[in-house]
Amino acid sequence: MSKIDSEDHGKKHPGKKGFSRRSFLQGIGISGGAVASLPKGLLAEPQAESGARVMGPGPVPVSLRINGKVHNLNIEPRVTLLDALRNHLDLTGAKKVCDRSVCGTCTVIVAGHPVYACGLLAIEAQGKDIQTIEGLLSTHGKAHPVPTAFVENDAQQCGFCTPGFVMAVKAFLDKHPNPTMEQVKQGLGGNLCRCGTYIGVRQAALDAAREMRGGKRA
Amino acid sequence: MPSKYDWPAAEKRSLIGKRINRLDGLAKSTGRAKYSYDTNRPGGLTAKLLTSPYAHARVTKIDTGEAERLAGVRAIRVMSPVGTEVQWQGYEIAAVAADTEEIARDAVRKIQVEYEVLPHLVKEEDLSKAGNRTKPSGENTQGNPDQGFSQADVIHEGFYGANVITHCCLEPHGQVAEWDGDNCTVYASTQAVGSIGRELGKVLAADPATANVKPSNVRVITQYMGGGFGSKFSPDRWGIVCAQLARQAGKPVKLMLDRDQELLMAGARPSHFAKVKVGAKKDGTLVAWESESWTTGGMSGAGAAPIPYVIEIPNRKTRNIAVSTNTGPARAWRAPNHPQAAVLTMCPLTDLAAKLNMDPLELFLKNVSLSPRGDVYRAELLKAAELMDWKAKYHAPGKGGNGYLKRGVGLSIHTWGGRGHDSECRLIINPDGSVQAQLGSQDLGTGTRTVIGIVAAETLGLPLSGVQVQIGDSNYPPSGGSGGSTTVGGVSASTRRASVKALDKLLEAVAPGMGTTADKLVAVDGRIQVQGDPSKSLTWKAACAKLGTKAISETGRQPARDEGNLGDSGVGGAQMAEVEVDTETGIVTMRKMVAVQDCGLIIDLKTAESQCYGACIMGIGSALYEEKIYDQQTGRMLNADMEFYKLGGIGDVGEIVVHMMTRDYDQRGVIGLGEPPVISPPAAISNAVFNALGVRIPTIPITPDKVLAALEKGGMA
Numbered sequence: 049m050s051k052i053d054s055e056d057h058g059k060k061h062p063g064k065k066g067f068s069r070r071s072f073l074q075g076i077g078i079s080g081g082a083v084a085s086l087p088k089g090l091l092a093e094p095q096a097e098s099g100a101r102v103m104g105p106g107p108v109p110v111s112l113r114i115n116g117k118v119h120n121l122n123i124e125p126r127v128t129l130l131d132a133l134r135n136h137l138d139l140t141g142a143k144k145v146c147d148r149s150v151c152g153t154c155t156v157i158v159a160g161h162p163v164y165a166c167g168l169l170a171i172e173a174q175g176k177d178i179q180t181i182e183g184l185l186s187t188h189g190k191a192h193p194v195p196t197a198f199v200e201n202d203a204q205q206c207g208f209c210t211p212g213f214v215m216a217v218k219a220f221l222d223k224h225p226n227p228t229m230e231q232v233k234q235g236l237g238g239n240l241c242r243c244g245t246y247i248g249v250r251q252a253a254l255d256a257a258r259e260m261r262g263g264k265r266a
Numbered sequence: 267m268p269s270k271y272d273w274p275a276a277e278k279r280s281l282i283g284k285r286i287n288r289l290d291g292l293a294k295s296t297g298r299a300k301y302s303y304d305t306n307r308p309g310g311l312t313a314k315l316l317t318s319p320y321a322h323a324r325v326t327k328i329d330t331g332e333a334e335r336l337a338g339v340r341a342i343r344v345m346s347p348v349g350t351e352v353q354w355q356g357y358e359i360a361a362v363a364a365d366t367e368e369i370a371r372d373a374v375r376k377i378q379v380e381y382e383v384l385p386h387l388v389k390e391e392d393l394s395k396a397g398n399r400t401k402p403s404g405e406n407t408q409g410n411p412d413q414g415f416s417q418a419d420v421i422h423e424g425f426y427g428a429n430v431i432t433h434c435c436l437e438p439h440g441q442v443a444e445w446d447g448d449n450c451t452v453y454a455s456t457q458a459v460g461s462i463g464r465e466l467g468k469v470l471a472a473d474p475a476t477a478n479v480k481p482s483n484v485r486v487i488t489q490y491m492g493g494g495f496g497s498k499f500s501p502d503r504w505g506i507v508c509a510q511l512a513r514q515a516g517k518p519v520k521l522m523l524d525r526d527q528e529l530l531m532a533g534a535r536p537s538h539f540a541k542v543k544v545g546a547k548k549d550g551t552l553v554a555w556e557s558e559s560w561t562t563g564g565m566s567g568a569g570a571a572p573i574p575y576v577i578e579i580p581n582r583k584t585r586n587i588a589v590s591t592n593t594g595p596a597r598a599w600r601a602p603n604h605p606q607a608a609v610l611t612m613c614p615l616t617d618l619a620a621k622l623n624m625d626p627l628e629l630f631l632k633n634v635s636l637s638p639r640g641d642v643y644r645a646e647l648l649k650a651a652e653l654m655d656w657k658a659k660y661h662a663p664g665k666g667g668n669g670y671l672k673r674g675v676g677l678s679i680h681t682w683g684g685r686g687h688d689s690e691c692r693l694i695i696n697p698d699g700s701v702q703a704q705l706g707s708q709d710l711g712t713g714t715r716t717v718i719g720i721v722a723a724e725t726l727g728l729p730l731s732g733v734q735v736q737i738g739d740s741n742y743p744p745s746g747g748s749g750g751s752t753t754v755g756g757v758s759a760s761t762r763r764a765s766v767k768a769l770d771k772l773l774e775a776v777a778p779g780m781g782t783t784a785d786k787l788v789a790v791d792g793r794i795q796v797q798g799d800p801s802k803s804l805t806w807k808a809a810c811a812k813l814g815t816k817a818i819s820e821t822g823r824q825p826a827r828d829e830g831n832l833g834d835s836g837v838g839g840a841q842m843a844e845v846e847v848d849t850e851t852g853i854v855t856m857r858k859m860v861a862v863q864d865c866g867l868i869i870d871l872k873t874a875e876s877q878c879y880g881a882c883i884m885g886i887g888s889a890l891y892e893e894k895i896y897d898q899q900t901g902r903m904l905n906a907d908m909e910f911y912k913l914g915g916i917g918d919v920g921e922i923v924v925h926m927m928t929r930d931y932d933q934r935g936v937i938g939l940g941e942p943p944v945i946s947p948p949a950a951i952s953n954a955v956f957n958a959l960g961v962r963i964p965t966i967p968i969t970p971d972k973v974l975a976a977l978e979k980g981g982m983a
């Protein structure tokens with residue numbers, strides 16, 4: 049728990065550069081027992097820009113572009129992107145586990161960045177390209193290299209963390225097409241698994257990277 | 267007596283024992299697998315619970331009026347009426363079902379409850395503060411401990427312990443309930459598809475609103491579930507109220523626990539603390555043991571861990587005390603009581619070795635003959651030592667380097683039963699050649715689906731893709747709950763027997779047309795052929811077509827006397843850990859773990875290895891990070907979230923090497939594997955930290971604060 053997370057990990061948190069709650073806590077080496085209360089300022093979500101329009105509290109029209117398709121919803125402004133996907137669009141690949149931007153099981157890709165969908169309001173995701181696991185398309189009749197590598201390396205047991213992990217790996221490899229094992233360990237530190245599939249996930253990330261590069265070493 | 271049901275000989279196996287991808291891997295890794303939490307039924311409602319903020323209190327007033335008037339609220343149930351004495355924080359008070367999750371949460375906040383707060387106890391590590399909350403729970407004497415200690419050349423005494431941890435299943439407990447007349451379908455995140463429906467039905471039958479419901483009216487469906495680890499065997503109070511809300515509202519209801527509720531009340535592993543005294547001869551031979559231990563699993567306390575663990579020291583005396591605390595109740599946690607027993611045994615034995623100036627590996631090798639599987643442990647310890655490079659890495663305790671980073675190695679051994687549970691499999695061969703294996707079992711992520719498919723396909727001479735495995739539904743033939751590593755032994759035996767019987771029927775049907783008798787035919791490589799004469803054969807499809815319109819349906823059972831001995835009970839296992847400790851920050855970093863494990867005949871080597879990797883990682887979590895932290899002042903859990911209830915991440919677990927003992931071990935048939943490899947990591951890691959520092963961190967988790975405190979006490983800070 050001693051490592052300071054890489055830049056990629058930090059970017060997971062929408063609106064903040066370089067820090068997620070988890071990376072902050074890891075960075076200062078806090079263990080479970082050490083802290084009972086937290087400095088508020090560091091944990092508070094980013095405030096709306098000044099002069100922001102007030103919406104709600106009742107349902108408001110929200111338009112989301114997900115996997116290339118526009119979905120129009122009428123939901124309360126407090127609904128997170130994760131709840132919008134899961135409860136209103138039946139896109140249940142992203143899972144809800146901590147609901148507090150810690151575990152990564154809800155990871156989706158927004159405007160090219162991996163994001164914890166539980167930490168972003170649906171209204172904030174409007175106008176951006178949202179990619180979910182459901183949109184991770186197969187090509188040439190073959191499944192996408194990342195899920196395939198997960199299967200080959202048995203990088204899933206119960207599988208509840210798996211879609212989030214797959215999206216995190218996908219986003220990570222888009223930025224680091226030829227990562228080292230050390231970079232994989234750092235770059236994927238924002239996703240937790242209870243069944244303990246990390247050994248498979250590490251290898252899956254390396255294998256998928258090779259496959260996505262066309263089987264060549266860069 | 268050999269039987270036609272026996273497992274095929276090693277050279278004849280085409281699938282069994284190979285590394286095979288799990289059948290549902292792609293469904294999981296592409297997000298298509300639907301869990302209970304993902305089940306959105308048409309017109310479905312969402313329910314949320316109101317739970318007690320207090321560890322011990324009496325409900326004096328409850329008013330749901332304002333919540334009921336909220337638009338979108340469809341049903342409310344009070345679960346703890348006035349007068350109820352709640353015994354832990356998180357206890358269920360009321361439940362609301364509403365059109366949306368947001369409305370359900372608003373409504374929960376509008377329920378007014380008043381409590382009379384009562385005194386509580388939430389911490390048990392210091393027994394002297396437990397007052398009248400203790401009671402004896404197990405006492406045992408073997409041999410003559412006093413005489414044993416008088417023969418000892420060296421005696422070690424120490425305090426050791428393991429704190430309460432929780433299951434933290436990533437899919438929380440919960441379900442969707444949907445009624446059709448008096449029939450209820452429950453999509454539950456459960457380890458026991460076969461039994462929770464009946465249990466739920468019994469409770470509903472006792473409720474006047476659902477008095478017509480019979481236990482058989484409740485159907486349970488669990489295609490995928492996101493982790494249980496022993497905590498998901500009961501319909502639970504939230505499952506009952508979910509069904510009641512659905513009935514009341516006339517709509518499907520989904521009720522999944524929130525993360526804080528999950529960590530507060532949906533499962534805890536009992537703590538275990540002990541004062542241990544152990545004696546040995548100069549040569550390391552163990553002669554006597556005495557321990558006084560105490561433990562809590564919440565209100566009901568908890569039973570004694572099996573100590574001394576694995577090594578049956580001839581003269582021993584153990585006494586255990588159960589402490590009743592106002593904390594969420596204990597549930598079976600992967601290998602109940604064994605990880606704690608390993609800490610309470612392997613740590614003092616390692617400290618004793620230090621007193622004897624002995625390498626603990628030597629001490630263990632010398633004493634494993636006191637276990638029921640001495641030869642197995644000897645072989646496993648030596649294999650682990652080779653994979654760890656123990657000889658090169660071991661040093662005297664505290665000699666882990668001159669700088670502020672100290673390295674050390676430690677070891678532990680473990681045991682588990684793992685005999686197969688009762689199971690029935692229906693194997694269907696259709697005239698079109700398709701095959702279904704149906705069992706009312708469930709796949710927790712261990713690979714149950716895949717194991718069933720492999721056994722059926724191997725028996726029928728088909729590729730794995732030739733068998734459809736249908737599980738996770740209580741309408742299929744009953745199979746036991748998945749706990750205690752009993753599933754693989756149960757389902758593999760019932761599936762093998764059903765497959766042999768169904769194949770016999772098929773061979774009988776096609777033999778006359780092939781001009782031979784059934785006993786001369788074999789199924790191999792997708793064909794039915796005359797034994798030793800591949801020229802006389804039918805493709806599987808052509809053979810099945812001979813069935814005309816009538817499918818074959820055969821049932822296999824476990825146990826079944828006279829139908830082969832397909833499994834056994836009892837395994838060993840040895841693990842070694844290598845750590846690096848930063849003496850300035852107190853942070854322990856995992857460098858390497860080695861897990862050597864036997865489990866009889868392995869069906870799928872790939873998912874078996876995954877069990878071991880996963881168990882090591884889970885064990886690392888409980889060794890270094892995990893603890894349910896309570897505050898005695900307020901009675902509250904301080905870390906009922908995933909920021910501070912810490913699980914290890916992908917960069918925290920070091921290198922892991924798994925070695926499965928295979929050759930010769932397969933003679934014993936199939937034995938379960940889920941629990942054993944999770945037992946040793948905390949003890950092995952604690953011993954590695956001791957080896958690095960030369961001081962013992964007495965309790966797990968070994969957090970930085972404890973490391974620094976121990977260094978200070980040892981005069982090393």
Ligand code: FES
Pocket residue numbers: 143144145146147148149150151152153154155164165166167
């Ligand atoms: S559910 Fe979003 S990070 Fe855990």
Ligand code: FES
Pocket residue numbers: 203204205206207208209210240241242243244245436492493711
């Ligand atoms: S596979 Fe179960 S939580 Fe990761």
